[in-house]
Amino acid sequence: MDKFEAMQRFVLVAQSGSFTKAADTLGLPKSSISSSVQGLEKALGTRLLHRSTRNVTLTQDGERYLPQCLDLLAELDAIDSQFRHAPEDIRGVLRVDMPSRFASTIVLPNLSDFLDKYPNIQLKISSADYRVDLVRESMDCVVRVGELEDSSLIARPLTQYRTVNCVSPSYVKKYGTPTALSDLCQHKLIDYSHTLGHAKAYFEYMENGLAKQCVMPSSIAVNGTDAYLSACLSGLGIAQIPAIGVADWLAQGDLLQVLPQYEAEPMPVSLLYPSRRQPTKRLTVFMDWLESLVASMKDERLN
Secondary structure, eight states: OOOOHHHHHHHHHHHHHHHHHHHHHHHHHHHHHHHHHHHHHHHHHHHHHEOOSEEEEEEEEHHHHHHHHHHHHHHHHHHTTTTOOOOGGOOEEEEEOOOHHHHHIIIGGGGGHHHHHOOOOOEEEESSSSOTTTTTTTOOOOEESSSOOOOSEEEEEEEEEEEEEOOOOOHHHHHHHOOSSGGGGGGGGGGESSSSSSSSEEEEEEEEEEEEEEOOOOEESSSSSHHHHHHTTTTTTTTTEEHHHHHHHHTTSEEOOOGGGEEEEEEEEEEEEEOOSSSOHHHHHHHHHHHHHHHHHHIIIIO
16 A cells, blocks of 8 residues: 555544544455554554544654644645645645634625535635634634744745724614723623633723723623624623624624724734645645735725
8 A cells, every 4th residue: 555645544533533534534345454554564663543432542653643644745745735726726625724704704695606616625714703723723824813833834924904893773772882991980891711721801902002901891702703792792791803894783882982092003914824845836826826815805804
């Protein structure tokens, strides 16, 4: 058996945690997948997987081997695709992770244009509001909002999100409209945190070019962008939401802007991908398309 084919089968088992799932994905007998992985382990002289009746997990050597396999297989894929220029010749699965509101307001409404041009690319979009491990979950690229941590990933800046302070009409009816920072102690803030670990809720704003924070009362904290918007629409407090995410709600009067003179610092939006020497053709055309899409929307809804 081809060693690279065995590596591909090992990667599928490692990512799915199951020989059965890997076999189903490839449409092969489970015994064929198991034999491939055993042959690979024999050639390497080490065990890559712990096997039990319930699940399959990586050994310590498997943990080291998996990212190397992913890099090597991706490099081979990139080499194989570099001479494909016709859109219909660019093919394969592309796995992308992005925030749910970015997916629903920017990518998905415009995605048919991309898929019409590249009919043989199969997109798998993850839009969970937590930061996935790009290598562990085998993502080709991810969209990140906010300051980037030090990383071995390559970053392509996309845009900056202008943030709007929003409340619902029902909130205004109950609590009134804040017009100055001094009013905020009498209001409620919807706290947003990926970990729900904030001890205090902070209203963020810019003043004289400096980013500042103001502690506010809060009755609810959420860790998802859809829940954050829903909480605001339900009148549970003030939310600081990217303009593109609330443009329609503001236009319809379902949300109201408050304290426009105290907007939070704009949030950078970046596209990140592994620092391999050559990305696949399908990844390159997707990143170029997304960059062009965001650029075309900047004057319309992003700012």
